[in-house]
Amino acid sequence: MRVHALKLKLQIVCGDSYAIGPGKADVLEAIDREGSISAAGRALGMSYRRTWLLVDEMNCCFVNRLVETRAGGGDGRGAHLTEDGRLALAAFRELEAQAAALVDAPAYQRLLGRIRVAPDRTKRTG
Template identity: 60%
Template sequence: MKLGPLRLKLQVACGDAVAFGPGKADLLGAIAAEGSIARAAAAMGMSYRRAWLLVDEMNRCFDPPLVETLRGGGTERGARVTDTGAAVLVAYREMERDAAALAERSAYARLRTHLREAPLPSSK
């Protein structure tokens, strides 16, 4: 039985909320690239409402906020990732790389000896 590589899901908690995780990191990166929450959501195949809720949760968990919305006409509208948002994204991606290195540790090898390739069917 060949198991795939270690896959950890890093989440940063803020009280009971998930302040940051892989999906929010991807969304923040898309906002930086697209300059708009709506265009970032579309690029990710996500609804604007879902993207807005994720941005709102991130902004409520970090000080200062990670995303700033720009109102007005012309080129000065949309959204931008703040300096804090960029710093949080860089730090999170570094943590992901550090976590990937856990696959080389003996604890990972011991855990893998007990892990199934896929879950058993539900007994319900």
């Protein structure tokens, strides 16, 4: 039985940075759910600093900020997605879904028939 998997990782490039990819989309979802960068980081098993750096990079890459923050605790504090943040997240997730549909593409099926289940290390070049 042949077992293969198509794994695509969509990343949108912005200069020498990534504006958004799967991890950053997860950060946006966590911020939307948790209401703060620190809580989003905890939920994803990331440090606050790492989470903040990802948010900062997204905000620098997009024309309009995706995440807005307000310092302190209490009502209205923490972080939230802007309208552009919600639109960017939805568009990225839509692209991921479209990419996942490639497993049904004839080209993928043709390619599968030519790939081994595991590498044959006896066929090394050189």
